[in-house]
Amino acid sequence: MVIIDGKKTALALREALAAEVAAGVAGGRRPPGLAVVLVGDDPASQVYVRNKEKACSAAGINSFAYRLPAGTCQGKLLALIRECNARADVDGILLQLPLPPHLDAQACLLAIDPAKDVDGFHPENVGRLSIGLPGFPPCTPAGVMELLRCYDLSPAGKKAVIVGRSNIVGKPLAMLLSRPGPYADATVTVCHSRTADLAAECRAADFLFLAVGRPGFVTAGMVKEGAVVIDVGISRTPQGLKGDADFESVKCRASAITPVPGGVGPMTIALLLKNTVTAWKERIS
Ligand SMILES: NC(=O)c1ccc[n+]([C@@H]2O[C@H](COP(=O)([O-])OP(=O)(O)OC[C@H]3O[C@@H](n4cnc5c(N)ncnc54)[C@H](OP(=O)(O)O)[C@@H]3O)[C@@H](O)[C@H]2O)c1
Numbered sequence: 001m002v003i004i005d006g007k008k009t010a011l012a013l014r015e016a017l018a019a020e021v022a023a024g025v026a027g028g029r030r031p032p033g034l035a036v037v038l039v040g041d042d043p044a045s046q047v048y049v050r051n052k053e054k055a056c057s058a059a060g061i062n063s064f065a066y067r068l069p070a071g072t073c074q075g076k077l078l079a080l081i082r083e084c085n086a087r088a089d090v091d092g093i094l095l096q097l098p099l100p101p102h103l104d105a106q107a108c109l110l111a112i113d114p115a116k117d118v119d120g121f122h123p124e125n126v127g128r129l130s131i132g133l134p135g136f137p138p139c140t141p142a143g144v145m146e147l148l149r150c151y152d153l154s155p156a157g158k159k160a161v162i163v164g165r166s167n168i169v170g171k172p173l174a175m176l177l178s179r180p181g182p183y184a185d186a187t188v189t190v191c192h193s194r195t196a197d198l199a200a201e202c203r204a205a206d207f208l209f210l211a212v213g214r215p216g217f218v219t220a221g222m223v224k225e226g227a228v229v230i231d232v233g234i235s236r237t238p239q240g241l242k243g244d245a246d247f248e249s250v251k252c253r254a255s256a257i258t259p260v261p262g263g264v265g266p267m268t269i270a271l272l273l274k275n276t277v278t279a280w281k282e283r284i285s
Pocket of ligand 1: 140163164165166167168169170191192193194195198211212213214232233234235264265266268
């Protein structure tokens, strides 16, 4: 049984991106720039934004943080997004979600220039992903695909089951896994809270992807012997961060499994940096 080390894999990717940036800058290019927009004072969002700033700086990417008060109006936020769209030194724009409830997140995401949408949430990038055109894939599902590639776990022709159908994880992951190509070509089932027999669906999976947000929700009895289990779920519990899989029991049945923390989580930031470097390369070429 293999424990998939997302920390190590993310670090290797971040180092490769840092080397690419350093080579571009040594060749006279301006460094990549990422604008990070945070509205309000949600403590978890503040931690995420700080981590993203630190990761950018380690990779040689300039991060421009905009911290706006919780009461910021829609017009002001849209004006800031338009300003970032126009800035020549900004390659990527990240709008930290969730936004305070009075703000319309969809309208704000729609205002981001798709060429700077490094989170991959703009409908244009979602559409591109769905029809197989180049674009920015959302960072968490793209990080999952990178783990499969790095650990040579090919789902081609296998049954993949995703539990969770959110726009940021489940749905884009289904598109990535079912498209033709290396480390894809899976036969995908997407489950959700209305799935009739979730345990049976999960037990049929050669590759099981969990994105529910319920700690320990999936137990060994729901996992096929030898399955690959990729746990995207992260929940804060009194015992620390926990995934959707009951790790200790599930790891005894799986052939490979991601731990929480240290699995998919670190890959998300690494893929954000990767999308930012891709946007930079496209803008300076
Ligand atoms: N590692 C990372 O970087 C990263 C990134 C993003 C998210 N996450 C974590 O991943 C988890 C999911 O995030 P999300 O944003 O996708 O969550 P979400 O939008 O809340 O979606 C959760 C999904 O789980 C389904 N679900 C809930 N209860 C269920 C049940 N009893 N049986 C089957 N399906 C059930 C929901 O079904 P319905 O659609 O029917 O409601 C929904 O599709 C969270 O723990 C989040 O923190 C981690």
